[in-house]
Amino acid sequence: MNPLHLCGDAPDVPDLRGERIQTFAHGLAGHPLFSDESLERLLDDYPRSHLHVTTMGRCFAEGGWRTGEVVGLRGSEILRAVRDGHLWLNIKYLHAVPEYAALTNALYEEIASRTGRRPPGWKATTLLVSSPGAFVHYHADSVPNILWHLRGSKRVMVYPVRAPFAEPESLESICAGAKDEALAYDAAFEADAQCVDLHPGQAVMWPQHSPHRVENRAGLNVSLSTEHMTPEVRRRVDVLRSNRVLRRLHLGPRSARSDGFGAYCKVGLALLDRVLQRVRHRAPIHYRIPATFRVDPNSPTGFHDLP
Template identity: 35%
Template sequence: MSTQYSDCIAWTQEEHQNFGVKPQISQHKFHELDLFSDEALVTLLDNYPREWLQCYTMGTNPENHNEWTPVHIAESSGRQILSALQKGRMWVNVINIDRYNGEYAELIEQMYQVINAGSDHITNAKSSFSALLISSPGIQVYCHVDADANMLWHLKGRKRVWVYPARDTRFAPQTYVEEIIGESRHENVPFERWYDDHAFSHELKAGEVVSWPQHSPHRVENIGFNVSLTTSYGSKESRRQLGVHGFNHYILKPLGFKNRSIERVGLVAEVKSFTYFVLKKLKVLKRGERTASYTTDLQLDDSHPEGMSKRDEASLPEFAKA
């Protein structure tokens, strides 16, 4: 008999109604599971495919996302990774967790069963991407916009999250969102400190999940060592929103349309979304080429006071070769 992970979520009717409509904090009990104990994480990291194990370091200025730098991690054991993260300034992204491990996959499947059952405004939400985020005290995740709808389930430590109004061009111009969906721009978007005056902000504790409307810019700063689970999903509604922006990017923008509607409901939105996904399935649309250098001379090193050291030569880490 499979574990009843769905018992870890008991949201109110109001929380279900607000899910994905406005930023909110809800409760869960995933952090109490053995799946997220230190020993379970060590075992998971020891055996995890190195092309799915990403590591980055970053600067201290949230306005300068260009200081985001890859770190070699492939040679490190699970225990070395956790030890280095405790003392360093790094962020490890254990991607595709639901594709690798059946227990995590079952947890995430049941998670969406609960969301679908209680949220009448969401149709057939299914996992599109999930990852464990294991990160050092004091690190930050720069302001960015994810293409898919997503949320952050907090498991260990404390971190502060800022969520900015979705589809507000002061924080993420429409063309940026379109380019992110068209994969010609990375998720990071420019940030200025005055944005925080307009943010939904909260200090996350273990046992809390933060959710927000699709395409809300957001950023994170750790207070201590942290473990979180990030989950992205596709639903009828979120796919329509993707399709509208995708149609704008690939069809209307090249034709010179300046005022491209981002209306997500109605016949026009349905036609735009349907057309986009048909063209995408037919492979008519050319994916953009994001420009970024993953070459690095940094490596995770738990024997170093900063948790990482320099190599003699710069090269691509394993996760950048996939």
């Protein structure tokens, strides 16, 4: 099966430089790697440290995002808890599993062959398995990702990459690994949001650093999220990382442009910042939020609170 098929109203292959919203069709819906049986087998033996499970309020306005843990459950029990409860499960580092790594590589190789560009040197894959009605809060990522939707239906809301939707200081800290991806949200932002509804066999990619949030509409939702790094993507990350350095030196960066002589100077400054971080033995920040619940397939919510 050819993994990527372009639909009639989306004549272009995704541009991995991450400069605009792009939707396209793919041929992964119904792939055996994403059946219940395959997901259960994957979850049976998957390292629990690589499973990131969360719950949240019943609607976006409630918030209430919390982290949980998976203990002593078989894959079938985890999947049942997600299907019947109110959970969002990220199966991280899926690119370390040979079958899924091969699929990810095939997708990017096909994109490269159709665009005439080299495939990205760095790729990462996460499988998202989530309940009907679950959602992801307003946030931005440092690198672009493609959301390949496989099962259920979901809605993605994408916002402009500028203040007040994303303050420069916040994006700079995200790119430097100095904070998590969460951004301050205001309901007034909805007037400028672009809405993308996804069904199985559809995919979306939005501009790098775009604030976004995700809402599940119906059914057990399964999506493949792939991240990648191209020279253009790396340069944008480096520019914002360097702007953070300049800001801390009270030099007041004025531009986030990733082209021109100034941008390449900032790439050098970002490299120096990384070297100094290593020399000072400052490890990248890992955000570990204490678990407040445990996945429980026998609970209507799919979990029970920890004492």
